[in-house]
Amino acid sequence: MMIDIKAHIQEMLPQLSRGKRKVAEYILNNLEEAAFAPAATIARQAEISESVVVRMAVDLGFSGYKDMQENIQLFIRKRLWVADQFRQWMANEAENADGYLRVVEQDMQNIQATFKKIPPDILFQAVEMIVKARRIGLAGLRGALGPNIIFYVFLNELLGNVNLLTPGIGISYDILRTWNEQDLVIGSSFLMGKNFTLDILRFAKEKGCQTIAITDKPDSPLVQKADLTLSVCVDGPFISYTAATTLFNVILYLIGKRLKNKAIASLEEIAKLLDEEFKKQYNEED
Known part of the structure; x- marks a missing residue:
């Protein structure tokens, strides 16, 4: 079952050791990267050992790093609702009457x-x-x-x-x-x-x-x-x-x-x- 990973990590932060808290904070600030990067990469970026990354995932209630990563992936995917996608598209929309042709071009692409x-x-x-x-x-x-x-x-x-x-x-x-x-x-x-x-x-x-x-x-x-x-x-x-x-x-x-x-x-x-x-x-x- 997917949980709100950001809220969960923030709630658990005070209970984590200094090293694990460092990893958790890095993940919070780099959620998209953490969704796909291996534990070794997260460890290197957070300047901590890979074993600490894995233990932190367990402390958060996951069976391991992969289990936590799958939850992060689901969280990111759920966050991108159609409304968000439409908002992002409109933010890049040119102010002209033929803007709808961009939709046709995108479908062709x-x-x-x-x-x-x-x-x-x-x-x-x-x-x-x-x-x-x-x-x-x-x-x-x-x-x-x-x-x-x-x-x-x-x-x-x-x-x-x-x-x-x-x-x-x-x-x-x-x-x-x-x-x-x-x-x-x-x-x-x-x-x-x-x-x-x-x-x-x-x-x-x-x-x-x-x-x-x-x-x-x-x-x-x-x-x-x-x-x-x-x-x-x-x-x-x-x-x-x-x-x-x-x-x-x-x-x-x-x-x-x-x-x-x-x-x-x-x-x-x-x-x-x-x-x-x-x-x-x-x-x-x-």
Whole structure:
């Protein structure tokens, strides 16, 4: 469970020894660095031994330095809400009528940067995992749910074995209850800490399922629960899901290309069913 690490350290400061207090104060003043730097680096900067850094983390109630660092990472991520992101964006906004074009340019940059970060072999590996899976689950909340729904609709039209995993009274866990190594769960989460998507990936791993994480941070907790990670850029005045949607479109294309005639036949069957349903409803209205 994430705690307010800054408030916790400040509360515990009087109880720490001089050396540990020195480390704690350095972390308070350099929280972003402490979120990713190894204990040896913090020790060097605070001019103290590495063992003191580790013992200080234990004194604060953590199992060790890594446990404290993970909490700091979650704290930083939770602190950057959409309002903060929007405020930072507006602070750099030029005072002109065409300022909105900067959003378009950023989305284009996000797409380009995303596909530079994802090596082709990793992308093709993700496609193979999806095609070979007996069943597929898609997990995502809030903004990530939008791209997930689009992906779910068309992926299910291609494969017919996809489940959209959303919060409910145990419904997602009920779906995964009988899944195993033949099945695949894909979790999408951006700028978030511990949440439903992380819990779903953790449960899927416990069941032996294969897992793919789609996230914007290399240090995201989702990465630890994933067999494969696809990194997406989400920069913008709000969290941008343009690159994530494009990634899903590319995956759908590669799956269709991989399945060839089978994919075309499946899409034609869906089109026929939709056409028949449309005609049925149209006639009933008449």
